[in-house]
Amino acid sequence: MHGRTTISDIAREAGVDKSTVSLVLNRKPLARMLKDDTKLRIFEIAKKLNYQPSLVAKSLFTGKTMTLGLVVGGIESPFFAELANTALEAADNHDYYMLVSASKWNFERERRALRLLLQRQTDGIICAIGGLCPQCEHHELYTSIIEQHYPMVLLDYQADGLSSICSDYSVGMNEAVQLLAGNGHTRIGYCLRRIQWNNKEKAFLSICGKYNIEAVKYRQEEGTDGINKIVGEIIKPGHPKAFLLFDDSSAIEMISAIKDIGKSVPEDFDIIGIDGIAWGTSYRPRLTTIKQDLKQLMNSAVDLLVKMIGNPDWKPENFSIPTRLMIKNTVRLKNNYKGGF
Amino acid sequence: MHGRTTISDIAREAGVDKSTVSLVLNRKPLARMLKDDTKLRIFEIAKKLNYQPSLVAKSLFTGKTMTLGLVVGGIESPFFAELANTALEAADNHDYYMLVSASKWNFERERRALRLLLQRQTDGIICAIGGLCPQCEHHELYTSIIEQHYPMVLLDYQADGLSSICSDYSVGMNEAVQLLAGNGHTRIGYCLRRIQWNNKEKAFLSICGKYNIEAVKYRQEEGTDGINKIVGEIIKPGHPKAFLLFDDSSAIEMISAIKDIGKSVPEDFDIIGIDGIAWGTSYRPRLTTIKQDLKQLMNSAVDLLVKMIGNPDWKPENFSIPTRLMIKNTVRLKNNYKGGF
DNA sequence: TTGTACGCGTTATCAT
């Protein structure tokens, strides 16, 4: 046998029409009227030829591919790898297939990824990069997605007219700043790189204001040396001794860099990350971090997407999922602290 | 505008036949005979309506989806996340789209993943789990893949009649064992979990034989506590003081567990991992590991797959990609050692 | 430039 088995192959071998085969294999009500003998024969032939129905043909007819798309920067990053993995599962739970696209944290490649997904007729897309908004260049995609009521959910950022699921950093951030303030810090350094993490930064600055903490911004250069340079700076006098990193990978890099110059965490610096990647608890000292509820985040996103797919006139909705501080060992701990967990 | 723009929408608006639109948008030679005015109008309308050609329809006609599949255990594991990321890039370089499926390290789910990929008409599949072989249960899939000459490449394991790309562990393993032997170890412990990593184990045992080293096997239970139990054992007298872990994640877990009981690496134990994940150099001490050349591995796999797709009568081929020991800081280093890098 | 057949599975309609 060479090439793919089709429904017609089965029909020919069984001596019936292909529509009959379709009825039988899909267990349609109409098939109940057929002779048992016929049905049995069809099932056996299908099994013998290892028939796999073509979703391509089915999709062309139904207009649905039972496929969702996820656009992330890239899954070599531990956080986005976990995110993508969660997305695969969440989609699977809804009997959808998830296509994962990497944009390499690049708006142009992100648009390309989106176009490819649209061409593949994904029924909906979850987009975790910030390039889809009316303010960005080349917003034809954005415009046509809105006009066509294409089901789209943004992850951790927002844009007019589109649904979004965001982490609500306020609780976790509040616990984090409170913990650091309790350790006597009046200034907290924080590091940004790549795209601005607007939500993270906004929440952080707001909480700092509340506790009258000075937020000191450090810009992290791209490449492996970005963190090292910052660490080279902060060991000099006059810098904060507490730092919030905007993702766990960076936090871990910073702790390692601090070790490399002979200092240690949390004795010399208090460090807190954001994300809550699994890796963080494999590291020593275990990373204290503001944990995003990935499962909840992705389940909500997929749920929402599926609802939008079923109902094209669904109005855009915005949800937020709370974060909590996971207290581990990269911040000195006075036993009077009551928050976090 | 509601719903998707099709080639017919453009044709209607331009007052031409859809076949004309197809010719123009695909820049076919025949379109050169058309009036410039017509062509221009078609392009403009396509742009205005943000036309995205349906790959579903195209695939149905051509029989090709320009899609490959990758089956891995799950991309929450750092190694497989890097692998999948490399796969996305490699496929993209060949103008293919890569579908990533997670089997959760479960043969039944693996077969399901394969079936889904076949139904989606992937032009070829890269399979990185061991469940596809004549010895396994439910080998109808295996059989029909062979019979249909379906393009399939196995990653790091082999099965009769199918192509494969494997890491050749001999060089890296040789360097590793030599390094440990040089440190005076006459016994080396090694840990296995999940599926047997046959290639890894075989290479290890063979090299141990060569240097007359005793290989002591520890079976790692599933779950977070598997490594802890082993560490609880090996601190007792009579156990080896050098260990080879069959993946970097486990190696790092073991080092952390060793730290937790107040011992340290490499002072008390020499530890070597396998894989060479990026994470390994973020950890402290930096992980000494036998590095697989992921880029080479995936590029070879995709190359081979693409060749098989173009030529259905391609004979199965088996390639191996060398590994090297990356010497970092989890093994004591005497300055007379010359191997590795 | 256009009309049309084609790929494959689905479903509504028609014939025995």
Next chain:
DNA sequence: ATGATAACGCGTACAA
């Protein structure tokens, strides 16, 4: 009751 016929979706390619 049982099963066949045909139209459909969308883009492609070849004959007209």
